[in-house]
Amino acid sequence: MAALQSVVMPKLGLTMTEGVLAEWKVAPGDAVSSGDVIFVVETDKISNEIEAPVNGIVARLHAAEGDVLPVGAVVLSLRTDGKPAEAAAEATPVALPIPARIVATPLARRMAARAGLDLATVAGSGPRGRIMAEDVAARGGSGAPAAPSLPAAPSPPVAPSPPVAPSPVHDTVHELGPYQRVAARRLAEAKRDIPHFYVFADADITDLLALREQLNGEQGRVRLTVNSFVAAALARTLRGYPSMNRVWADERLRELATIDVGMAVEGPKGLVAPVVRDLGDATLDEVAAAAEAVIARARAGRLAPQDLEGGAISVSNVGMFGATGLVPIINPGQSSILGVGAAQPTFRADAEGRPVLRQVLHLALSCDHRVIDGALAARFLQAVCRQLETSATLLRRPRKES
Incomplete structure (x- = not known):
């Protein structure tokens, strides 16, 4: 054989x-x-x-x-x-399906069958030539069976024509590609199966923005973004909060050996969150350079599987779109995610109680309640805010623990 x-x-x-x-x-x-x-x-x-x-x-x-x-x-x-x-x-027959000669959506097949239309004569406009419902409709396959022909009858007296009803407006149905279907199901499972809770805080990043402008004015240095500061602040804060660097795995808590931070970025096929690794002792410039390299690979569609594994927390920033806030869904396999909005001008009282215009960043931390409790999440988020509000400390390596 x-x-x-x-x-x-x-x-x-x-x-x-x-x-x-x-x-x-x-x-x-x-x-x-x-x-x-x-x-x-x-x-x-x-x-x-x-x-x-x-x-x-x-x-x-x-x-x-x-x-x-x-x-x-x-x-x-x-x-x-x-x-x-x-x-x-x-080859030995198996129970799994054999690939069809004609690739078409179920709706397209039903419409073609009802209209008596041979799918072999329909050109598909979907991915890899997949025949969509609109392709069948364009060939006259409305999906409604044709009415049988009847013998001609004598013409009745002509009556006044009733008002013509407007043509019905049909919604456009968009078929999901394989990637979109799996991503949608995985996110639905994450929201259903992970017991989310949320903690909110505001960080005054007026000094951070001034420091960023000053540092970005230096030639030949890595460009710093607000996300660079946020990722560095998260990594630095995780050093003092190892309980936040845990994930739920096999009905147990797994504390991760390194401090890694995921960065949500829009890739060719949708949103992905590649992981920037081993940031526990990194300076701000090192965090920014590592994040820039990973994000560039994501946008070019050149991520490897290991780029998307690990880490307990990710950052999802919508500030570049002008949105003031975001409450994100935790990525499967992690235990928290930080939503970041655009900085907003806000009046705050100074030391003498006088109103001063400051730039305030709204933060939303989504947590897995199996791993993190509310008190821990609140303390952690406040510590992240302190790191952002004293951002110059991120330029140096963290102090070694004695």
Whole structure:
């Protein structure tokens, strides 16, 4: 009998439980060498090219593009005896679906069936040529069955025509891509399964903004953003609050060995939160440089799976859009996330009680109540505010603990 080797859906990260088979790179009967890319997997975080583990002939594809498969599910079978003939025919049948010749959404298939329209004659406008509902509608497939023809009857007397009703306005239905479906489900699970609570505080960053302007005026230095200061303040504060550097894992609390901070950024396929690592002893410039490198990879779509793993906390900043605040959802696998808005001019009393115009940053800390209690969260957030309000201390390394 032919020697078959199964290739399964890989586990590409600690929190990954399933992935989307986004694209096939091979077909049954193709010869592949070890290291050749055979398919692409999308998770809610990243796309990954999966390579053939051995030399062989593709015997069977066990899933279609767009299928969501659990980790460990068989994706492809390879013949490893090097005989291309009858490779596809001799493969052992499996229970998983065979890829369809025509890729179409369920709604598009129903509309085509009702209209008696052959999907093979419809050009798809969706990802990788997927046929969408609007593609069928454009070919006259409204989804309503055609009325049967009746014999002609004598014409009745002509009556006045009633007012013509306006044509109904139809909503536009947008199909989700595989990445969007998985991300939406993961966020829904996070909001449902993680017991969120929220703590709010305001930080006076008037001095921080002046310091930032001064430092950014120096040539040849890394550019500092408000996010640079926030990430550095979080990392510095976590040194004194190890209980905040914990996550919920396998019904236990895991305290992380390093201080890492996730940075939410808009990538080519949506929002991701790559992790900037080992910031416990970093200066402000070092935090900014590390964050800049990770964010650049995210925006270019070049993140690796390990870039999205680890860390107990992330930052999500909407200040650049003019929004004054945000209450974010915790990223699965972490225990908190800090929402940051735009600085707002606010009058505050000085030491003599006189009103002084200051720049105030609104912060919202979302916490996992299984890991963090309200008192700890409140103390931690106030400590972060103190770090931001005395931002010059972030220019030096933290003092070594005796």
